[in-house]
Amino acid sequence: MAKIAMASVIKEFGGPEVLAPSEFKLPHIGSKQVLIRMKAAGINEVEQKMRRGQFRFAQPPFVIGIDGAGVIEETGNEVTKFKKGDRVFFMKPDTGSYSTLCLAPEDNVYHLHKNLTFEEGAILPVPYMTAHRALLQLGKIKQGDFVLVQGGSGAVGLAAIQIAKGLGASRVISTAGTEEGIQLAYEHGADVVRNYKSPDFKQTLKDDVGSGLNLILETNADVNFDLDLDLIARHGKIVIVGKRGPCQCDIGKVLSKETTILGCALLYAATENRQDSADALYRYIEAGWLKPFVGKIYKLDEAPQSHVDMTSRKGAMGKDVISIEK
Ligand SMILES: NC(=O)c1ccc[n+]([C@@H]2O[C@H](COP(=O)([O-])OP(=O)(O)OC[C@H]3O[C@@H](n4cnc5c(N)ncnc54)[C@H](OP(=O)(O)O)[C@@H]3O)[C@@H](O)[C@H]2O)c1
Structure with a gap:
């Protein structure tokens, strides 16, 4: 049965207000995809360009968001790296990450270290x-x-x-x-x-x-x-x-x-290079010297405000996230 998510669906390009969450019907899961029950999504500058229509690969309707963290809900029949219930973080999903559910190719998904919260995991990728x-x-x-x-x-x-x-x-x-x-x-x-x-x-x-x-x-x-x-x-x-x-x-x-x-x-690095980076970060977290720093935390229905704040803030203070399902 088709899965319905609540998500920041870009139906037409525009200001932060177009990020107000609405229902989104996900495509059926592909053989090499995983379905992720979202817990947190990173907020990235490039998403402003996507929202405004300045990023040629993103054409409406689409869900915005290029990275995040959550729990594997379902796996495609050729997926080998993950099983239902795994905690993961990911980048470059097939459907956007400002959402309660997200489809991503197995290759762009990585195991989340047990010491990290989902908010910390969501800021690892970019x-x-x-x-x-x-x-x-x-x-x-x-x-x-x-x-x-x-x-x-x-x-x-x-x-x-x-x-x-x-x-x-x-x-x-x-x-x-x-x-x-x-x-x-x-x-x-x-x-x-x-x-x-x-x-x-x-x-x-x-x-x-x-x-x-x-x-x-x-x-x-x-x-x-x-x-x-x-x-x-x-x-x-x-x-x-x-x-x-x-x-x-x-x-x-x-x-x-x-x-x-x-x-x-x-975004254009080879799959192996991204996996190498994810593996290295896992080792640094395990060794105890790397601790991701989370900036401001928003809820999904505050996504429009998060983009307003991104342009009006006085100075950077790390990376902000959207916390989902709290
Ligand atoms: N190539 C990639 O794969 C990739 C990945 C991620 C990000 N990016 C890009 O990399 C850039 C940084 O990303 P970010 O997420 O770290 O951005 P960010 O969180 O907004 O941080 C920007 C940093 O640049 C400083 N800055 C702003 N204006 C400056 C100026 N005129 N002179 C010198 N420093 C200035 C800021 O200082 P204050 O705020 O303290 O003034 C802050 O330290 C962005 O353009 C982003 O799109 C590229």
């Missing part, structure tokens, strides 16, 4: 797997590296600070734009955090890093990339995770330092 991919799979971070995390108060930034420190970076410098965000980045292990709104920010950061900066994780390439090229040491790496506008730089700086520039896009 920020923590992205930070892991950027630092380790692409940036090849090594023990003793000196790392700069641009945007350390944000969802990806907080994850990156914890992961860089946990993997043995000798020093992690970071940036944020509010006192609360700076404090949070310190609490996640940053050695030094600078306010990018300070008038002397660029010079202070140059003084901080000297000539030994091996790796930069960049969340705001449009505003920081040219500065990053000044800061990075010769033969260093810059991994670009985000940008909010066009980006200009003096390409001569790339040549003279033989800098490696890498782009990171978790």
Whole structure:
């Protein structure tokens, strides 16, 4: 029998109000899919673009939401990795995650560590797997590296600070734009955090890093990339995770330092790379040094407000979630 969920169904593109939950009839489960009874969904910036119609892959009607956590309710007949009752987290589902039920391909679903709540699990996929991919799979971070995390108060930034420190970076410098965000980045292990709104920010950061900066994780390439090229040491790496506008730089700086520039896009990473990140995070949680930081928690019927707050907040404080069925 067809399953009916309550979900933020985008019937037409628009403002946050289009996220008000309504009934959604799920397609029948496919052979390699799992049906997840949702407990929490991550709230991601890209979902604003989907809601407004700026993301070409999402066309109405569709349920919004690209990551989350819950319990396996049903498995397709070729699924081998999961059974009914397993606690899981996932990304890139087939139906969206702002919902009481969600269908996802088995390959994009991962076992949730017993020490984590569903809210903590829901924020693992996008920020923590992205930070892991950027630092380790692409940036090849090594023990003793000196790392700069641009945007350390944000969802990806907080994850990156914890992961860089946990993997043995000798020093992690970071940036944020509010006192609360700076404090949070310190609490996640940053050695030094600078306010990018300070008038002397660029010079202070140059003084901080000297000539030994091996790796930069960049969340705001449009505003920081040219500065990053000044800061990075010769033969260093810059991994670009985000940008909010066009980006200009003096390409001569790339040549003279033989800098490696890498782009990171978790949604387009290979299945094996994402599984590798999920497995690594599981080990870090088991070892006790990785603890996902949950920002604000909303209910499903507060989904519209969560998007209003995303655009109007004073500064980032980690990643927000929607808690479902509480
Ligand atoms: N490539 C991928 O796979 C992937 C995955 C996840 C996210 N992203 C993208 O990565 C970016 C960061 O994501 P997020 O979830 O971490 O965002 P977030 O939670 O909003 O955090 C953004 C961070 O950037 C800082 N920031 C904002 N404006 C800045 C500016 N003008 N100069 C310097 N720093 C600035 C913020 O500081 P304050 O708020 O403290 O001022 C905050 O630390 C976004 O563009 C997102 O779309 C990409």
